Amino acid sequence: MRLKDKVAFITGATSGIGAVMARRFAEQGARIVIAARREEKGRAIVDEIERNGGQAAFHRMDTAVEDEVRASIAFAVSTFGALHVLVNNAGPVDLIQSGTDRRAHELSTDAFDRIVKVTLYGPFWCCKYALPHLIKAGGGSIVNISSIAAVTGMPMLPAYSAAKGALSALTRQLAFDYGPFNVRVNAIITGLIVHEGSQSQVDTPEKYRAYRVRHLTRLGVPDDIANAAIYLASDESEFVTGSHINVEGGVLVKSRPDAELIAGTAGR
Secondary structure (H helix, E strand, O other), X not given: OOOOOOEEEEEOOOOHHHHHHHHHHHHOOOEEEEEEOOHHHHHHHHHHHHXXXXXXXXXXXXXXXXXXXXXXXXXXHHHHOOOOEEEEOOOOHHHHHOOOOOOHHHOOHHHHHHHHHHHHHHHHHHHHHHHHHHHHOOOEEEEEEEEHHHOOOXXXXXXXXXXXXXXXXXXXXXXXXXXXXXXXXEEEEEOOEOOOOOHHHHOOHHXXXXXXXXXXXXOEOHHHHHHHHHHHHOXXXXXXXXOEEEEOOXXXXXXXXXXXXXXXXXXX
């Protein structure tokens, strides 16, 4: 029960990483508010959590709409009486998978704006409206779910990469500004996490091998991110703020996919 007595607000928690985090946070004693666009899926996860003895509520929210963010944070506080943890998990999955992000000379300003609104503005608005409640509660934790795109080049993702890079800067700045109020702000740098929303990236043996060879260990699963998020949300990390925790299977320490080299030196 590492999150006992905490109220956690998790965005984009109707599938993939967010849904697993909601379930795992509830198992650790947190009361959960799921804020996302897909009401049917969100309420199904709430029902599942409650059947397992946890407490949860759903509020429909589009992260790209400020008024909906404000209303969802207010709902969380009115429902459970306080707010201690914010997890900014929602991302522009549909926009990325549809190819909306592309090389800069082919990328429309409208498409750039749409991706940045979800990836950067949404987390900023969540922080903006959550912070007064975290301060009132005597402190708390903000966990931003980022990506290796924040720190390394990715194929044809200029808008997404720019927004994630800015989210890293925002993470550091908020940690600096709100440390005196006992509010910690950290980010998790994720690699490829395989779940229902990303399955198309590894749905052939060729794709799987191409992604697998980039990692030093294995491909990631949502529980890998949930484990790190639980640590950052809990009091165990009370001396950790302004930090980025890499949960990406070693992608960022590889200069190129040298599977043969790794295999050849494994026993040394």
